[in-house]
Amino acid sequence: MKNSSLKTLIEPLRTHLVFVAIFSAFYNILFLAPSLYMMQVYDRVLATGGMNTLALLSVLLLAALATLAFLDRVRSAILLRASLRLEKKWSQPVIRAMMKPGAPPEAANALRDFDQVRQVVNGPAITAISDAPWAPLYIFCAFLIHPALGFVATGGAVVLLILAVLSERAASKAMKATLADMRAHYASQDHSAAAADAVRVLGMTEPLARMRAEERVSIVNRQARGQMAGGGYIAATRFLRLALQSTAIGLGGYLAVKGLMSPGGIIAASIMLSRALMPIEQLVQAWRPLITARDSIENIFKALNAAKEADRERMPLPNPGGNVAGEGIQALFENRAILNGIDFSLSPGEIVGVLGASGAGKTTLARIVAGASDPSGGQMRLDGTTYKDWGHERLSQFIGYLPQSPSLLPGTIGDNISCFQTRIDELDKEEVGKAVIEAAQIAGVHEMIQTQLPNGYDTPLGPSGLGLSAGQAQRIGLARAIYGNPALIVLDEPNAHLDANGEARLINALKVMRQKGASIFVVAHRRGVLDICDKLMVVGNGQIEHFGARMDVVRELSQAQTQMQQNRAQAANLNVRAGNVVAHPRGGAK
Numbered sequence: 001m002k003n004s005s006l007k008t009l010i011e012p013l014r015t016h017l018v019f020v021a022i023f024s025a026f027y028n029i030l031f032l033a034p035s036l037y038m039m040q041v042y043d044r045v046l047a048t049g050g051m052n053t054l055a056l057l058s059v060l061l062l063a064a065l066a067t068l069a070f071l072d073r074v075r076s077a078i079l080l081r082a083s084l085r086l087e088k089k090w091s092q093p094v095i096r097a098m099m100k101p102g103a104p105p106e107a108a109n110a111l112r113d114f115d116q117v118r119q120v121v122n123g124p125a126i127t128a129i130s131d132a133p134w135a136p137l138y139i140f141c142a143f144l145i146h147p148a149l150g151f152v153a154t155g156g157a158v159v160l161l162i163l164a165v166l167s168e169r170a171a172s173k174a175m176k177a178t179l180a181d182m183r184a185h186y187a188s189q190d191h192s193a194a195a196a197d198a199v200r201v202l203g204m205t206e207p208l209a210r211m212r213a214e215e216r217v218s219i220v221n222r223q224a225r226g227q228m229a230g231g232g233y234i235a236a237t238r239f240l241r242l243a244l245q246s247t248a249i250g251l252g253g254y255l256a257v258k259g260l261m262s263p264g265g266i267i268a269a270s271i272m273l274s275r276a277l278m279p280i281e282q283l284v285q286a287w288r289p290l291i292t293a294r295d296s297i298e299n300i301f302k303a304l305n306a307a308k309e310a311d312r313e314r315m316p317l318p319n320p321g322g323n324v325a326g327e328g329i330q331a332l333f334e335n336r337a338i339l340n341g342i343d344f345s346l347s348p349g350e351i352v353g354v355l356g357a358s359g360a361g362k363t364t365l366a367r368i369v370a371g372a373s374d375p376s377g378g379q380m381r382l383d384g385t386t387y388k389d390w391g392h393e394r395l396s397q398f399i400g401y402l403p404q405s406p407s408l409l410p411g412t413i414g415d416n417i418s419c420f421q422t423r424i425d426e427l428d429k430e431e432v433g434k435a436v437i438e439a440a441q442i443a444g445v446h447e448m449i450q451t452q453l454p455n456g457y458d459t460p461l462g463p464s465g466l467g468l469s470a471g472q473a474q475r476i477g478l479a480r481a482i483y484g485n486p487a488l489i490v491l492d493e494p495n496a497h498l499d500a501n502g503e504a505r506l507i508n509a510l511k512v513m514r515q516k517g518a519s520i521f522v523v524a525h526r527r528g529v530l531d532i533c534d535k536l537m538v539v540g541n542g543q544i545e546h547f548g549a550r551m552d553v554v555r556e557l558s559q560a561q562t563q564m565q566q567n568r569a570q571a572a573n574l575n576v577r578a579g580n581v582v583a584h585p586r587g588g589a590k
Contacts (some may be wrong), residue, residue, distance in 0.1 A: 006297055012089045016082035019128050020075055025039040027071045028134035031275055032141065034065035035268040042264030075127065083122035090114060099304040105151040107314030109186065113296035120293040128282035135546065138276035144249075146255055146270070149248055151405070155271050156244040160237055160280040163413045164360060167233035167287050178223045237284045241277045248273040260507045302483040316350075317390065320398050321349035322487035322519040324369070329341050331542075338364050340542045342378070346535075351510060351520040351549070353533035361538045362523045363404060363492055370490035371522050382488065400486040400518075404493050406477030408465030414447055414457035416465075420535070442512050443479035444505025470497035478506060482513060489513060491522040495529055503528050 010017065037057055045054045094114045120126070135157060143150030245517065252266035303498045329342035346352050356362045367373045368380060371387050380387045387395055408416050415422050418437045436457065440446040452472075453459040465473040474497045481489055495503045507528055510520060524530055536553035538546040546553045 013082045023075045024130040026209035030068040035271040037061045038263035038267040043262045054147045083118045116296045117293045125286035131279040135276045138272045146261045149269045179221045193561040204378045245274045290335040313535045317359045320487045325381045328378030329375045346519045348517045352535045354523040354537045360544045398487040400481035400489040402477045402481040402491045406473040437481045441481040445475045489520045
């Protein structure tokens with residue numbers, strides 16, 4: 001899986017990597033120039049005193065070094081282009097995978113993982129990999145100078161490769177565990193930052209800061225131990241390379257004294273050996289980012305494969321009429337049943353109001369009906385077809401959803417109402433604008449947007465709708481749920497932050513959408529909204545306790561309340577009589 005994922009990821013970079021390999025070939029060949037220059041200066045210029053030869057050799061060397069520097073610059077530019085190509089090809093699928101319902105845990109950090117991979121593509125690890133195959137060239141040249149130097153270079157390369165493998169084994173397990181812990185830490189910190197207002201107001205800043213700092217200290221300590229384990233191999237690698245380079249000079253001096261090689265070969269051999277071993281040393285140093293990138297690629301493709309399964313091609317279906325049905329809906333959280341065996345149906349033009357105590361499972365049910373989360377068991381159907389068979393992207397075209405928190409996003413008011421279709425170039429901007437205004441008018445926020453917001457529909461918002469009051473954000477969220485005249489509208493406490501005027505406009509919007517034939521599933525408690533519902537559903541302990549026509553359910557609830565009051569009265573009478581028996585046992589016995 002890892003090899004397949006790596007191959008798939010770098011497929012768009014094939015041309016870039018081919019050119020990097022070609023330029024690396026010329027780059028490494030030109031790196032022979034300083035060694036050859038040294039040999040010629042020692043063996044020819046010093047022996048003959050030929051200044052013209054020295055001048056010519058110097059010009060050739062400068063030309064070779066200039067070309068070498070140019071090739072290095074071009075190679076770096078190609079790798080930079082490769083990272084940009086990677087960004088263009090994969091960033092959108094990765095971001096999309098992060099937002100898919102039912103995404104695996106790896107998806108939460110997929111973008112950080114992707115940035116890690118992109119940095120490795122544009123980093124020294126790739127140049128080290130592209131230079132490593134040319135190490136045998138320098139070893140071969142060392143053999144040409146003298147076989148003894150070649151054997152020293154070969155032995156050094158073998159030892160360095162062994163150190164590289166040992167370094168990888170020492171760092172791999174520790175780095176993988178640390179990376180998983182760091183991802184979990186970042187996720188926790190993101191949640192804390194999202195709740196910054198509550199954290200500050202409730203005085204949780206110091207405790208949370210202390211707890212997060214302790215987590216980081218623990219993670220960094222484990223990371224440091226892993227780095228210490230790998231650091232020993234890096235130090236040993238550097239020592240060995242420098243020692244071998246000095247050995248080459250010493251051995252070259254010995255061979256030159258014995259007349260077995262020229263004096264120029266001493267410096268040339270040192271340069272050859274250094275150049276042969278340098279890519280291997282760089283690989284040892286690059287193991288850590290390469291290991292991290294390897295694990296990051298694995299996590300990225302877990303998220304992408306899950307998203308791919310959700311986005312598999314399906315047979316195109318006609319637009320739905322709005323017949324909604326839940327069959328045996330179950331929802332589990334940590335092996336605890338939140339919903340258990342929910343069955344219901346909803347016809348076009350009907351409004352179902354959902355009641356229940358806190359923790360009864362209303363919001364969970366609303367999320368499942370909206371397709372925001374998948375049920376643990378059972379299935380949702382729209383016009384007889386399961387949600388999964390519709391496909392997430394296709395299904396989202398026919399469902400409007402307003403969660404308890406409006407969840408407005410950075411962008412303009414128009415962007416948020418249109419679900420950011422204003423940013424899709426392929427769509428007709430004029431038609432999108434008309435649909436935005438229509439939704440705002442139905443939701444009763446058009447006038448508010450035009451008169452109370454500084455730039456109307458072009459007013460920019462911050463994260464979570466920053467710049468709007470809670471009531472304004474909820475009304476904008478309602479317009480977004482209505483946008484495009486969806487077949488099914490799911491509203492979770494849509495009047496929680498509304499005043500009387502806002503609630504009246506909400507009720508009017510529900511009536512308009514009912515006339516348009518939309519099926520409406522609304523979680524609410526206020527009587528104003530419930531009075532216009534065609535059906536009521538009462539959820540308790542994860543099950544439907546009552547469901548049917550509004551008046552029938554109201555009657556059942558009234559009877560149940562009356563029966564409960566009677567039971568309480570009877571229980572009170574029994575308690576009084578029992579008290580009398582205790583107070584007068586003989587009289588009670590008679």
